[in-house]
Amino acid sequence: MKNLSRLLFAMLLVLGYSNVNAQDENNPWQITIGTNAVDAYPSGDGIPFSETIFSKFVDTDNYNILPSLSTISVSKYLGDKFSFGVAGSINRISKWGEVPGSSEAITVDDLSYYGLDGTIKYNFLNGTTIDPYLGLGGGYTWIDEVGAGTVNGTLGLNVWFNENIGLTVQSAYKHAFEDYLQTHFQHTVGISIKFGGVDTDGDGIYDKDDACPDVAGLEAFNGCPDSDGDGIEDSKDSCPNEAGLTEFNGCPDSDGDGVADKDDNCPTVAGLKALAGCPDADGDGVADGDDKCVNTAGPAANKGCPWPDTDGDGVLDKDDNCVDIKGTVANNGCPEVTEEVQKQLNAYAKTILFDTGKSTIKKQSAAVLSDIIKILKEYPTSKFTVEGHTDSVGSETLNQRLSDSRANSVKEYLIENGIDAFRLSALGYGESRPIDTNKTRAGRANNRRVEINLAK
Known part of the structure; x- marks a missing residue:
């Protein structure tokens, strides 16, 4: 019961840590649940990086494996590919080190193993499917209820199946500060879950990926809204509260004359672009609303009415230098000397x-x-x-x-x-x-x- 209490205490510490800091990035938290294997063969006589320390690193016959849920860890992403995590683990030890002067393992009588470790990790390819990392940290390990501090070096790999779920494989080298605790390896395999992204506006898009994090929007527009539902996000919609057409940046064209209502001086009557959407019945370039002779073509300078030609020479009086004398067009309405x-x-x-x-x-x-x-x-x-x-x-x-x-x-x-x-x-x-x-x-x-x- 005492051993179980230690494990529960370690897990409570881990879970408590996970709620210390506010969540402020997409999936900043990672929880890993799995099993671990402890290997102290050979120990290398407690000397870091000795000749024998990795001699049987992959020999699983020397592993102490508890084939059940035996490891839980929680880590928090800090930024710039760094994260900090805390892990708690339990195991049962039946092989611990080697007989001095031989290659035989030392058999022990089913000792309990508890570990509580903190690690700073650096992810080389953070955000990718294959995500290797290195870690450095320390912790405390108990063997048969006798504990000692350790300094740890970690090498691991995350393989993400999707944005939130993946497989984590890790090996940690634990160097003890006390002689009564041998240096050893702890290998871990587990399922990892990333979570905790913030969605301020509740539109299902995390703030980090939300171009409009304070306003609920659509995934198609990176979290930005389309208030009038015309398929154009509000920031690019010149008329965000009126459904319109893409060609008019989201503004309507009620009379279908190719001039958006906001630019149309006659929005309910089809007209011409050149006349800001207003009609010109006589085609003289003067909008009907300004044309004093709606059905007779005339110049704008004469309010849409034709100019008189007093002498009938084909040159309007306004252009005729000889208004009362018939002349020629080439000579501005004046007669030419033949x-x-x-x-x-x-x-x-x-x-x-x-x-x-x-x-x-x-x-x-x-x-x-x-x-x-x-x-x-x-x-x-x-x-x-x-x-x-x-x-x-x-x-x-x-x-x-x-x-x-x-x-x-x-x-x-x-x-x-x-x-x-x-x-x-x-x-x-x-x-x-x-x-x-x-x-x-x-x-x-x-x-x-x-x-x-x-x-x-």
Whole structure:
């Protein structure tokens, strides 16, 4: 009864230890229940790592085995692959050491064996199926109710069948501090169970693996919730409280127009993406709600109504530089100077007369100048160059000066009679651009001329 009390006391210590610290990681606790074998043959005369200590290490004939539940251990994971455990064990000893000077085992009379040991373990491949470890620790061992302290070295292997259950095989070398307790090995085989993971939100996913440990969620989303049940976790759902579509990050599209309700200015009426989900009946790019002419296409600048074209030249008034004069699209609604008009201008311009050797315009040229002005006013946006030319009589310098002066005289006359100054420029070419021979009177008359040409 006394021996049984010792074993129960050891187990109570172990189980009590298992509840000392709070559980804060996935399966931080490991309990192992199994059987053990004690081997003190050979003892190596108590000398650690002597020549004989491992000579019959695997000779099971020398093992003292209690074929029942004889070992229980509990360990706590500390972090960084380290754990600390406490183990309690019992056995019955019938072979203890060897006869000095021979290889025969010393037979003893069914001695009791009790052990209580603490071990710090390092798991090399923590978290894997094959999980080897080394341990270092110490304890107290009683043989036939006589006890002594030991220092222990441990080599073991866990083989995990799943996340929580596995097989543990371990060998511990126990070196005694007292001569009356021989150095020996204790081998253990048992079933191990890992447990104790924390699940704060109660969703069945341990906090360590739970991306949202304080909020109940789904395994598919690593413990994070999907409040609206649309298959998109709340953290990635732009509308977490309304079931929606993946393409809209979890937001609904009530009218099915491809624009999520949160971005749809007309969520109950199918519309266009370009108009934030609102319809455009006349297709003019102006949403019906802003279109003053819903069924007639028109520009946004005119609130969806068409612009007027007063002169009917195909250029809207807003773009027409000559609103009341029919023109061309290429010339922004203004008429273009044709080759025929250009010829007419120069036909008139050639008849402008000047006082001999001067730039003074003769009065009889007023009529033709009036015709020129009428033509220029028909093309209000066109610009012209007034060009002066002379014959070759006289010096080239004087002819150049005279042509400049006559061109400017015509320009000033036109400005004074209603033609905008920005539309006109003047340039003299002297005798450099004759259009006829200077050897005859008629030829020289043709060369003395003014031209009014469209500016390029």
